[in-house]
Amino acid sequence: MLPDPAGARPAYRHLAQAISTLILDGRISLHTRLPAERELATALNTSRPTITAAYDLLRQSGYAHSRKGAGTWTALPEDRAPTRVARFLQPGDSAIDLARAAFGLPEHLLVDALREVAPHLTEHAHTPGYHPYGLPELRATIAERFTRRGLATVPEQILVTSGAQHAFTLVIGLLSAPGDRVMVESPSYPNVLDAIRRARLRPVSVPVTDTGWDVEIIESTLRQVVPQLAYLIPDFHNPTGLLMPAHERVRVLRAAQRTGTWLVIDETMAELALDVPAPPPFACHAAPGGAGQVITIGSMSKTYWGGLRIGWLRAPSRLVTELAGQRIATDLGGSVLDQLLARNLLAREADVLPSRLEQIREQRTALTAALAGHIPQWTWRLPPGGLSLWVDMGEPIASALAERALAYGVRIEGGAFFAADPGLFEQRLRIPYTKPSDTLREAVHRMAATLIDGLPAASADRRPHWVA
Incomplete structure (x- = not known):
């Protein structure tokens, strides 16, 4: 303090x-x-x-x-770490962690995969092990997945990265310069917003509301601002869980093509379709020649396990070559073992993903039932996919609740954490349903107790009125 x-x-x-x-x-x-x-x-x-x-x-x-x-x-006091870093450094305790929307990997899957990839790892042991483009066999697997989903892709269009965040950082490092404008959604994925600010780019936000995207605002923003890049999460958007309709995707693609804006499409959540079919890749909707302006990034962090640190991007092959050159300055390539594991797990997708989606549905049901029973004044729209509810608490208490809830054994992020512009979403709370059902019910019980015992009137003091 x-x-x-x-x-x-x-x-x-x-x-x-x-x-x-x-x-x-x-x-x-x-x-x-x-x-x-x-x-x-x-x-x-x-x-x-x-x-x-x-x-x-x-x-x-x-x-x-x-x-x-x-x-x-x-500056930063010697005893403090930035909030975005500190939340990943919390010691093990009894708190229920709802700050991260992510799963662990079932032990038997990891054991089986390790057993199967061991012989393949020995085949690579006599090589230097550096693969700045990614392991060739993994690039081929990812390319085939895009093709199977409806977007013809060859391995030369794939760059394997250390997660989707790494992919995005490479893209902005190559295609933008300090002062360039980047169109982003608000709310959006906070680590990407942080990367944009740290690169000294200028974010220009477009709203994502309970009813979705206002494509007219997106079109006018592209036309008037002409951003160098636009970062979008159209597939089960984080944190709202919304899915952009196909006809809106076409309009966004056409608008970006007219202004020459690179579209960076984050597909990290695309396979987490709970109530609707999984969408085809965004670039499928591009007119002939228009897909060349689309960079698609993805990851195994949400569908499998963040501990693998495996992501990728799909882009024109020439751009992939340039991005690989950019990567070499700081990173000669990812772990061969992790990439072999990733390829093995992706090959099991038809067996692994359906059971994982059923688990997510059950946990989502448990969370919504607990909220309706313990905190009925909160409202939300049931998302068709993704990993979290974007809850409206009806009053601007998110920061105060998040701070006080930790004393009750729940770690959670207030809506302002996802805002592209300061001071927004203080009435919102992102609640992931990635924990077991009993754990989610207990977390809701603890948050309800936090509300009953009262919150300090701190949230208004925390809002920085001067940064507009």
Whole structure:
């Protein structure tokens, strides 16, 4: 917590708290110059001493430092890790972790796969083991899967990566430069939003509401802003679970083709179809020649196991070559063992995926029943796929609830974590149904107890009104 020195009015503390929260959450990058005191005072229509006091609080607590003549710069106290990092470093405890929408891998599947790939691993042992494009046999398997889903693909169009996040980072590193605009959905996947900000790109958001995408807004944004890239999750969108209709995909593709915008389509959730057929690849809807502007990224993290760190991208073969060259600067290739395991598991898809989807359906039913029974004032739309509910709590208490729920043994993310623009979705909560049914029921019981015992009126203080 920030100190509250004697004589400091709440306005000082509230502003400093908002800035420190943004720094911890990654929405203000480290080593970034904060606005000059006079400039910020004018923007907020407040006095300069108010800003001076807030900056003093930030410096005292380690969230900022100043250099004479160079302004005030963001920093991080030695004992703190950014929120986006800290949530992956939590020690094992009794808390039910609903902050991550991910599964473990059934033990028998891993044991069987390891037994089967061992002979193939020895075949690779006499080689250097570097595969910047990915293991050839895995590239062929992924290409065949795209072809089977309706998008003709050859291995030369596939780059194997260390997850979908790695794929996206390679794309923005090659195809964009600081200051370029990137169209994103709001809400969206927070790690991608963070990657965009850290690359010093300018996100331009388009809304995803309970009823889906407003394609007219997407078309006008593409036309007026002409972003270099657009990142979309049309297949069981994270966090809402929505599925973009085919006719809307066609319109988005045509609009992007007119402006020359690269479309980065995240298919991480595409196979998690619970109530509808799994959609074909987005690029299938492109007019002749239009698919060349689509980069499709995917991963095994949601359908199989994040511990494999296997993802991929599909793009024109020339672009794949350029991306592989970009990769070599920091990464000569992924683990051969992990890629052999990935190929083995993908070959078992017809046996593994149906049972996993049935498990997800059962857990979704358990979660919705528990919410209806314990917290009936919360509402949601049942998603046709994906791994989470996007719950409307009816009041802006998400940050306060997430903070207080940890004391009750539940770790969860408030809706603001998924916002492309600060201050949004404080009334929303993403609740994954990736835990066993009994665990989900217990988590809801604990959250209900959190509400009954009352929440501190902290969420409004946490919202940074000055970053617009």
